[in-house]
Amino acid sequence: MEEIVKNPALAKAFIFLMVLSIFVIAIFVGYEVILRVPPLLHTPLMSGSNAISGITVVGAIMAAGLAVTDKAKIIMIYGNYNLAHLLGFLAVIFAMINVVGGFLVTHRMLDKFKRKD
Amino acid sequence: MVELVIINLSYLFASVLFILGLKKLSHPRTAVRGNLYGAIGMLIAIVVTLFDKDVFPKQTWWILLSGAAIGSLIGAVGAYKVKMTSMPEMVALFNGFGGLASTLVAGAALLDAVDKGMGNDLQVTISSAASGLIGAVTLWGSLVAFGKLYGLKIVPDRPVRYPGEQIVKVALLALSIFLTVMIVKHPENMNYYIWMNVVGSLLGILLVVAIGGADMPVVIALMNSYSGIAAAATGFVLTNNVLIVSGSLVGASGIILTQLMCKAMNRSLANVLFGGFGAVSESASADEVYGGKIKSVSPDDVAIYLDTASKICIVPGYGMAVGQAQHAVKDLTTLLESQGKEVDFAIHPVAGRMPGHMNVLLAEVDIPYDKLKEMDEINPAMGSYDVAIVLGANDVVNPDGRTNPKSVIAGMPIIDVDKAKTVIVIKRSLSPGFAGIPNPLFALDNSFMYFADGKKAILDLVVALKNLVAV
Numbered sequence: 380m381e382e383i384v385k386n387p388a389l390a391k392a393f394i395f396l397m398v399l400s401i402f403v404i405a406i407f408v409g410y411e412v413i414l415r416v417p418p419l420l421h422t423p424l425m426s427g428s429n430a431i432s433g434i435t436v437v438g439a440i441m442a443a444g445l446a447v448t449d450k451a452k453i454i455m456i457y458g459n460y461n462l463a464h465l466l467g468f469l470a471v472i473f474a475m476i477n478v479v480g481g482f483l484v485t486h487r488m489l490d491k492f493k494r495k496d
Numbered sequence: 497m498v499e500l501v502i503i504n505l506s507y508l509f510a511s512v513l514f515i516l517g518l519k520k521l522s523h524p525r526t527a528v529r530g531n532l533y534g535a536i537g538m539l540i541a542i543v544v545t546l547f548d549k550d551v552f553p554k555q556t557w558w559i560l561l562s563g564a565a566i567g568s569l570i571g572a573v574g575a576y577k578v579k580m581t582s583m584p585e586m587v588a589l590f591n592g593f594g595g596l597a598s599t600l601v602a603g604a605a606l607l608d609a610v611d612k613g614m615g616n617d618l619q620v621t622i623s624s625a626a627s628g629l630i631g632a633v634t635l636w637g638s639l640v641a642f643g644k645l646y647g648l649k650i651v652p653d654r655p656v657r658y659p660g661e662q663i664v665k666v667a668l669l670a671l672s673i674f675l676t677v678m679i680v681k682h683p684e685n686m687n688y689y690i691w692m693n694v695v696g697s698l699l700g701i702l703l704v705v706a707i708g709g710a711d712m713p714v715v716i717a718l719m720n721s722y723s724g725i726a727a728a729a730t731g732f733v734l735t736n737n738v739l740i741v742s743g744s745l746v747g748a749s750g751i752i753l754t755q756l757m758c759k760a761m762n763r764s765l766a767n768v769l770f771g772g773f774g775a776v777s778e779s780a781s782a783d784e785v786y787g788g789k790i791k792s793v794s795p796d797d798v799a800i801y802l803d804t805a806s807k808i809c810i811v812p813g814y815g816m817a818v819g820q821a822q823h824a825v826k827d828l829t830t831l832l833e834s835q836g837k838e839v840d841f842a843i844h845p846v847a848g849r850m851p852g853h854m855n856v857l858l859a860e861v862d863i864p865y866d867k868l869k870e871m872d873e874i875n876p877a878m879g880s881y882d883v884a885i886v887l888g889a890n891d892v893v894n895p896d897g898r899t900n901p902k903s904v905i906a907g908m909p910i911i912d913v914d915k916a917k918t919v920i921v922i923k924r925s926l927s928p929g930f931a932g933i934p935n936p937l938f939a940l941d942n943s944f945m946y947f948a949d950g951k952k953a954i955l956d957l958v959v960a961l962k963n964l965v966a967v
Contacts, residue, residue, distance in 0.1 A: 395619050398740055402728060405741045409748030412515060416522035418845055419865050421852030425720050427521050427531050428749045429590050431514050432723045434742040435597045438730050440545045442604035443559045463604040468563045470600035473593040475567025481590055482535040483575035489528045491859040
């Protein structure tokens with residue numbers, strides 16, 4: 380641990396290994412959790428999980444909300460707003476379509492799945 | 497410091513909600529709650545991100561709010577307006593948007609990293625490259641799938657194949673590796689990132705135009721998986737756990753569905769993506785199979801068979817979706833049940849154009865889901881059905897899959913309708929299904945062809961049945 384604190388390169392590698400571990404474990408968790416999904420729910424599972432993949436909206440918010448600086452080296456679009464803001468803005472739109480549309484359409488669909496009683 | 501801890505604990509909580517949500521989403525009784533868990537997890541993740549004061553300064557709040565408002569509005573209108581019959585297109589489009597969002601975020605994050613002097617961070621540059629590639633593949637692959645499903649004229653439903661196809665794809669993959677190296681070496685030059693997107697777009701288009709309509713369930717499931725992996729790659733760019741966890745969950749669920757679809761066709765994923773049908777088959781010609789053995793029947797004949805039957809099974813296929821015949825099917829089912837007959841539905845996993853397509857259509861017309869039988873469940877009992885009605889399905893009921901080891905569909909699990917006492921096949925003509933081979937089922941002694949458009953066929957049948965009872 381002490382070495383990590385002293386050495387930034389090592390800290391970076393350590394963080395990478397941590398997120399890599401989370402990535403690999405999450406794939407296994409996802410696989411086990413969904414393994415026995417019945418065909419009835421294939422479509423809702425797709426649209427529902429697709430809504431969850433709209434989590435990029437978190438990244439989009441971070442990008443669109445980046446602090447405005449006048450000394451930025453990146454391409455400026457308008458006033459103090461740069462290309463990253465524009466990309467973030469577009470990403471927020473598409474990710475929100477994904478999130479809102481995905482959860483709502485899944486809910487609508489599941490509403491129609493009924494038993495005989 | 498406190499803020500950092502609160503935000504990350506909230507992300508962890510959101511991730512847990514996503515896992516529980518997906519778990520509940522895969523059981524019929526808890527599915528609605530599962531979807532709700534997912535939505536709550538998302539709300540939490542979004543709200544805490546807005547509370548991060550680093551990302552929500554005064555000058556940029558209007559960008560966020562207007563973007564979120566526009567996106568939510570489009571998403572909500574789309575979700576409420578879409579017809580259940582258009583669900584495959586809708587799912588394809590949403591997958592594509594997810595990929596696009598990931599690509600845009602990775603691009604923005606790369607720009608920002610360079611601006612802050614962190615362009616030499618390998619994790620940022622390599623995962624940006626990956627996110628750009630996978631996101632673009634997802635976007636354009638999904639758009640082509642959308643075009644095929646929607647019936648856009650510029651995108652043919654049939655597979656588009658050309659000489660040297662695989663070489664082109666391999667070359668594009670090699671190019672993407674080269675571009676990854678260039679992005680790592682020159683992160684400040686955004687042209688490489690743009691080129692990466694171009695290569696990904698081409699790859700996505702070429703991958704999906706080569707796939708025919710009947711293989712769409714595999715493609716849709718695969719794009720679902722990619723949209724998750726793209727989100728996870730973006731999570732690596734930002735070192736953000738909630739993105740990585742949710743992206744991997746979606747990636748894994750897409751992989752499972754892809755595997756299920758491939759298994760239901762007895763083909764490998766590589767075969768669907770790179771091989772496909774259309775090759776020379778060793779099956780007999782249509783004349784040899786059908787010659788003089790096809791018995792065509794009228795609605796009145798079918799009504800007589802149904803009148804004497806007590807157990808009936810309906811096998812829907814893509815033809816039911818195309819012909820919008822599900823409402824007529826509901827009417828027929830209600831009528832038959834009012835006469836004290838038992839009606840079940842046999843659903844093949846790849847029937848239709850997306851995983852679970854038939855279930856959605858039949859749910860739309862309020863057919864209770866416990867009447868929808870899975871292939872493995874209904875096959876052993878097939879002999880007990882007096883009449884099996886095949887509605888717009890072909891390859892999935894072709895006995896060659898079970899009995900003819902030389903057929904292109906050899907080994908493909910099928911619904912054993914040939915074992916029912918009587919088989920009625922509703923079809924417009926004897927034209928082959930997607931596999932391009934004749935179906936010996938049509939020539940069997942116990943099977944009868946009822947040539948008509950799916951919806952009209954069922955409506956005429958309902959009339960014929962009512963007349964029969966009235967007499």
